Amino acid sequence: MHLPDFNYYQPETLQEACEILGRYGAKAKVLAGGTDLLPKMKQDVLAPEALVSLKMVSGMSDIEKVPGRGVVIGAKTSPNDLVNSSVLHENFMSVSEAAHSMANNQVRNMGTIAGNIVNAIPSADLPPILIALSATVTLVGPVGSRTLVLEDFITGVSRTAIAPDEIMEEVVIPEQSTTGSAYFKFGLRHSGALAVVGVAAAVTMQGSLVRDVRIVLGAVAPTPMRAKKAEEILRGKNVTDDLIAEAGKSAAVECKPISDIRASEEYRRDMVRVFTKRALRKAIYLEQSES
Amino acid sequence: MEKYSVIGKSVPKIDSRAKVTGQAKYTGDLKFPNMLIGKILTSPHAHARILNIDTSEAEKLPGVKAVITHKDVPSLKYGISPARWDENIFCIDKVRFVGDKVAAVAALDEETVYKALKLIKVEYEVLPAVFDPIEALAEGAPQIHDEYRRNINTEIHQNFGNVEEAFAKAHLVRTDKFIGQRTYQCPIEPHSAISMWEGGKLTVYCSTQSPHYFQHYIAREFGLPMGDVRVIKTYVGGGFGGKLEPTGLEFAGAVLARITGRPVKMFYDRHDMFAHNRGRHRQIMEITTGVDKDGKILGMHANFIMDGGAYTSLGIASAYYAGAMLTLTYDFENYKFDMIRAYTNLPACGAQRGHGAPQPRYAFECHLDNVATQLGIDPLELRLRNARQPNTVTPNEFKVNSCEMTACLEKAREISDWEKKKGQLPKGKGIGVAVGSFVSGAGYPIYRTDLPHSAAIIKVHPDGSAATLYVGATDIGQGSDTVLCQMAAEAMGYTYENMKIISADTETTPHDFGAYASRQTLMSGAAVKQAGEDVKNQLLEMAGVMMDKNPGNLDCREGVIFSKLEPEKTLPFTAVAREYFVKNGPLVGRGSYTPPKLGGTFKGAPVGTSPAYSFAAQISEVQVDEETGEINVNHVWDVHDCGMVINPALLHAQVHGALYMGMGESIWEEVQFDAxxxxxxxxxxxxxxxTALDMPVITSALVESCEPAGPWGVKEVGEGATIPTMGCYANAIYDAMGVRVNSLPLSYEKVWRALKEKREKEKGGGKKKK
Incomplete structure (x- = not known):
């Protein structure tokens, strides 16, 4: 429980940060909120030679609606910034709610949206709802930037497509026809618990017709996963309770949970069924209540 | 005029300002010149022979000042319970659990300590290990201590009255089996100790519930006179039973400090705390009760096994407490108690809030609800029919003076609206009841001695503007410094605001056994009251001379001495105290408390004896999510009989805290191990x-009660409110969903599984009918 030695850098530009990262390769880590990184270092799980702090790099902390792009979220935005953002309240309340379900107030003040994504922990709360909303991430490297679909960005447990010398700059929720979305986190106490199951749903409704739907499951596979068969059950159909129940059952079959100290595989599957149902209901109800 | 001027009032906690401003220093905050940092190396294996320990690489590391193993420390075995001293400062021949203590390092800084620990090479021969008490008791199981055949640490067989005959006469005899879980106290402040020597005298600053027991065991281990060991308690961030016994940090620190000639601070991190443990035992509990057709209990048999972990700790007492406390709340004559405490290769268990009692109480209260259901009697009514009455004796010979069990149940029924809710709440909501009782201090100390249990000195300052109370009583956050100052001021006829306190320092304060068994308000309070009255008597003598009155006609209240016959004739406390000092020197009051001889003569009779017992009834209302098993506790009503209340705010805070812990153990908490x-x-x-978000609305209520054995009629509260909680929630869940989870914790998944099994059974049953 003691931080090991490391070199500490506090660059003022992303370019400079990328250069330092380039020098160290995989032996350096980016430090933003530190809520995942520092505990791992204290527990001897990680021992980077260098930490590159983004503290002095300006910007990357706004949440804005940009015409033609969607809602642009700076990488250094904290979960509590997401909780309190009027832009999100007006456009994607479900993202604020997902952020509010994370950890505890202290961690929500310190952590960042990019950290929650880049750490790629299967139970992370933000990726499922962001994937359901077709979010993209922009990475800056030494020779320019690139944009990836978030769904493709997370590749495994603690693994992503980011290169050692790249830094996430922003997350974008594109303009879309989605009429409602929801995220349900199921943890084993009412605060400060990791998700046993997380389910996000985003729907595009036209009356009772499901024009489009995206269901994303968290904590039940190495990466957040789409429940594509469950989506197929609903897509293009008129929504009914039976169809929603069927989608829940399908998601429970599609997911790939493990048994661990928090829950058994069997329990997780059934919770996927329950919360897929609840997430769909909430996403669809929101659409109905607005019309 | 109110009867009392200082007690019975919610005065502010005496240390609240220091704590909220951060001025309060805990052991971990203290620094001394040249102080080294030390840490203990522990075993990575659950059971292994130590073949060799090589410390040479660690010793070479720059900054390391000393590395010690069993070769450098006394080999005298210690423990807290003298009947089973089975621990060594460091393991000699083998390690018995993951976390057993093997060596220690002192270095200039924390970073070096951690590096040095990694450089100590210990060669182990791994032995087969056993983690389940029933497996540990089987023939051929790995032998954990050579001296204890079949890993039996403690075996108890008690038989009062005639249980078999009672069962033969009974209308219904029912047996249920329940299983508890391992929990850990998790005080917010990690354990730490700073040791330093001045010549032959050792001083230890530490986070402890009992400076006296620390002093006693440190002196014994190093062959020092008690007078050469000074133990000073700093501010303590909670103990709950886990800081009552030596932790190993004091012993290792003392040796490292002696070798290096420098103060050494030793500490546990959160992981170390879990490994050191001394938390709640996991008990396997079978209860059989015989009742007549009205639900009157005729006899009861408790047949338990407990997982003790690798050492005894306070486990002998826990084992006896588990059965002893079951006889308190209900009046029945025939009682049989069988218990085996088994050694396993897991961290040692000890005393956790409520000691051995909460899990057996959970089992008994669930079992009684099953009996009530079977007989078609309202569970609260069944409890009322059996409730213990004042001035009675339990089958295991505990004398109960004040006892408002009936009033607690009736009041809880009334304020919770039980009659309108029981069996009538919508599906998913349920209400449950359970009761509990606890000692107000143990009748006998942990090791055999005729020392008084508590003592107090009050020194009035020369000008009378302040009085300092010196007590060995140990404030670990529960507020004993505050209530004892209130009691001192009341007894002296003084004011709380002018009281100072110095407590829990074995050199400056008089002897007290410390904070455990909910003892201090009654026992330390009795000593403080006597000391306060001693001051008052001397002061009134002096005032008699000054006022030319018979001292017997004088009294003192809130710092004013007055004639009872002519109340307008007064003198200030300060003036009389000053005059006393001028004429006689220091004005000092003294008091001590020894409980009367209590209990029977059978084996184990002392455990559970107490001058007085608290009683409590709890009712909870829960909401269960039928699909997920998630439990929301909406409201809890706790009604306590805890005698006269010295500080209502602190009392209710104790109830909230106890309930919080009971609630965690009920639904969420469990220490889990791999294979x-x-x-x-x-x-x-x-x-x-x-967390705060999990807490229900709490109504903490009291019933009128006055205990003749306690000063001003006081009894305990700190542990009693933890005891009913687990059974109370289990019964509420049963009321909500019709399923009974027979093991702790009552986790969401277990409730979900029970509901699923019930649905499948109903479906299957339905098909058969067709």
Whole structure:
């Protein structure tokens, strides 16, 4: 429980940060909120030679609606910034709610949206709802930037497509026809618990017709996963309770949970069924209540 | 005029300003010139022979000042319970659990300490290990201590009255089996100790519940006179039973300090705390009760096995307490108690809030609800029919003076609206009841001695503007410094605001056994009252001379001495105290308390004896999510008989805190291990204590009660409110969903599984009917 030695850098530009990262390769880590990184270092799980702090790099902390792009979220935005953002309240309340379900107030003040994504922990709360909303991430490297679909960005447990010398700059929720979305986190106490199951749903409704739907499951596979068969059950159909129940059952079959100290595989599957149902209901109800 | 001027009032806690401003220093905050940092190396194996320990690489590391193993420390075995001293400062021949203590390092800084620990090479021969008490008791199981055949640490067989005959006469005899879980106290402040020597005298600053027991065992281990060991308690961030006994940090620190000639600070981190443990035992509990057709209990048999872990700790007492406390709340004559405490290769268990009692109480209260259901009697009514009455004696010979069990149940029924809710709440909502009782201090100390249990000195300052109370009583956050100052001021006829206190320092304060068994308000309070009255008597003598009155006609209240016959004739406390000092020197009051001889003569009779017992009834209302098993506790009503209340705010805070812990143990908390005995959740993320968001609305209520054995009629509260909680929630869940989870914790998944099994059974049953 003691931080090991490391070199500490506090660059003022992303370019400079990328250069330092380039020098160290995989032996350096980016430090933003530190809520995942520092505990791992204290527990001897990680021992980077260098930490590159983004503290002095300006910007990357706004949440804005940009015409033609969607809602642009700076990488250094904290979960509590997401909780309190009027832009999100007006456009994607479900993202604020997902952020509010994370950890505890202290961690929500310190952590960042990019950290929650880049750490790629299967139970992370933000990726499922962001994937359901077709979010993209922009990475800056030494020779320019690139944009990836978030769904493709997370590749495994603690693994992503980011290169050692790249830094996430922003997350974008594109303009879309989605009429409602929801995220349900199921943890084993009412605060400060990791998700046993997380389910996000985003729907595009036209009356009772499901024009489009995206269901994303968290904590039940190495990466957040789409429940594509469950989506197929609903897509293009008129929504009914039976169809929603069927989608829940399908998601429970599609997911790939493990048994661990928090829950058994069997329990997780059934919770996927329950919360897929609840997430769909909430996403669809929101659409109905607005019309 | 109110009867009392200082007690019975919610005065502010005496240390609240220091704590909220950060001025309060805990042991971990203290620094001394040249102080070294030390840490203990522990075993990675659950059971292994130590073949060799090589410390040479660690010793070479720059900054390391000393590395010690069993070769450098006394080999005298210690423990807290003298009947079973089975621990060594460091393991000699083998290690018995993951976390057993093997060596220690002192270095200039924390970073070097951690590096040095990694450089100590210990060669182990791994031995087969056993983690389940029933497996440990089987023939051929790995032998954990050579001296204890079949890993039996403690075996108890008690038989009062004639249980078999009672069962033969009974209308219904029912047996249920329940299983508890391992929990850990998780005080917010980690254990630490700073040791330093001045010549032959050792001083230890530490986070402890009992400076006296620390002093006693440190002196014994090093062959020092008690007078050469000074133990000073700093501010303590909670103990709950886990800081009552030596932790190993004091012993290792004392040796490292002697070798290096420098103060040494030793500490546990959160993981170390879980490994050191001394938390709640996991008990396997079978209860059989015989009742008549009205539900009157005729006899009861408790047949338990407990997982003790690798050492005894306070476990002998826990084992006896588990059965002893079951006789308190209900009046029945025939009682049989069988218990085996088994050694396993897991961290040692000890005393956790409520000691051995909460899990057996959970089992008994669930079992009684099953009996009530079977007989078609309202569970609260069944409890009323059996409730113990004042001035009675339990079958195991505990004398109960004040006892408002009936009033607690009736009041709880009334304020919770039980009659309108029981069996009538919508599906998913339920209400449950359970009761409990606890000692107000143990009748006998942990080791055999005729020392008084508590003592107090009050020194009035020369000008009378302040009085300092010196007590060995130990404030670990529960507020004993505050209530004892209130009691001192009341007894002296003084004011709380002018009281100062110095407590829990074995050199400056008089002897007291410390904070355990809910003893201090009654026992330390009795000593303080006597000391206060001693001051008052001397002061009134002096005032008699000054006022030319018979001292017998004078009294003192809130710092004013007055004639009872002519109340307008007064003198200030300060003036009389000053005059006393001028004429006689220091004005000092003294008091001590020894409980009367209590209990029977059978084996184990002392455990559970107490001058007085608290009683409590709890009712909870829960909401269960039928699909997920998630439990929301909406409201809890706790009604306590705890005698006269010295500080209502602190009392209700104790109830909230006890309930909080009971609630965590009911639904969330469990220390989990892998197949090799390694703890899987030694952290606050996966060892899930409740958060503020999990807490229900709490109504903490009292019934009128006055205990003749306690000063001003006081009894305990701190542990009693933890005891009913687990059974209370289990019964509420049963009321909500019609399922009974027979093991703790009552986790969401277990409730979900029970509901699923019930649905499948109903479906299957339905098909058969067709």
């Amino acid at each position: 090799k005995g390694k703890i899987l959740n030694p952290n606050m993320s996966d060892y899930r204590m409740p």
